[in-house]
Amino acid sequence: MVLFATAAVAPLVLLLLGVAAGGVWALAGLAYMAGLTALLDHLIRRTAPDALEGAEFPAADPLLAVIGLGHLLAFPLAVWAIAGDSGLPLWVRGLLFLGFGQFFGQVSNPAAHELIHRGQRGLFRLGAAVYITLLNGHHTSAHRLVHHRHVATPEDPNSALAGESFYHFLPRAYLGSFRAGKRAEDTRRAQRGKGPHPYAVYLGGQALCLGLGFFLAGWAGVAVWATLAAYATVQLMLSDYVQHYGLRRARLADGRYAPVDDRHSWNAPHWFSSGVMLNAPRHSDHHAHPARPYPALRLPAPGQAPWLPYSLPVCAALALVPRLWRRVMDPRLARWAEPAE
DSSP states (O other), X not given: OXXXXXXXXXXXXXHHHHHHHOHHHHHHHHHIIIIIHHHHHHHSOOBOOOOOTTOOOTTHHXXXXXXXXXXXXXXXXXXXXHHSSOOOOHHHHHHHHHHHHHHIIIIIHHHHHHHHTSSSHHHHHHHHHHHHHTTOTTHHHHIIIIIXXXXXXXXXXXXXXXXXXXXXXXXXHHHHHHHHHHHHHHHHHHHXXXXXXXXXXXXXXXXXXXXXXXXXXXXXXXXXXXXXXXHHHHHHHHHHHHHHTTOOOOBOTTSOBOOOOGGGSOBOOBHHHHHHTTTTTOHHHHHHOTTSOGGGOOOOOTTTSOBOSSOHHHXXXXXXXXXXXXXXXXXXXXXXXXXXX
């Protein structure tokens, strides 16, 4: 838990100091997210050990709450600092945009992801609120009701096809998950018929967020809120693209798909980015046990599940160059492309 708390919260502290005290701190926050994480992963070849089976982590959920609440405070502050009357020079505003954008994409997103898998209503709502500030509220529904059920099949918009570039995947997955999540919520609402439609909550909350951006800095605040949210959401979509690239479940004789197992997600063992991203790179175990606390997620053996050649953030950067991505990944995918009989 010390690694998770230190690695995930430190960049937010640096960026908030950047808002208060200027450029050196903003630069340090960006350098932490953009360079230090990958550097430590690849200079110190270390894999954090698996937790003991049945181990409990009482501090896991409070840390998620701290990150989630910190995000809700930091996002409007970042919009004001970048677009509003903060008195900061243009170059510092640029550093803050990049630094906060990477924090929201690589720390806030994994924290919200964990929160929406928690059983406590307050934690779940906090996770949904984080996604709403990122103008991606529908992910709360689509991830739980569509992605986890249909992962590695054509029914999941967020499972990338072999050979598909990220630039083709991005609009297909974003719009597809919006529609699929709404269909799933429509079905649930028809069965239960209680309370407001979740999509009304998501869209209404997102409109209020943009209204807050206007209050903080006029139309510039609206533009910065939207672009910061888009920057963070692109990083979430990159993570989905990388972690499921090309992997497919077999179709069984009865028409159903084979059960989800370790071979249907790409994993990464790198210690520091796992700390920053709350063990998101241990993706196979998350799909097998969605409610398992993130410190308890286990890393499958290399021969049991696909492993990425580099850390998740580095592979996400590679995915932005489709030819290079396919050159690195397609030979590795060939081993896993056909599910085992």
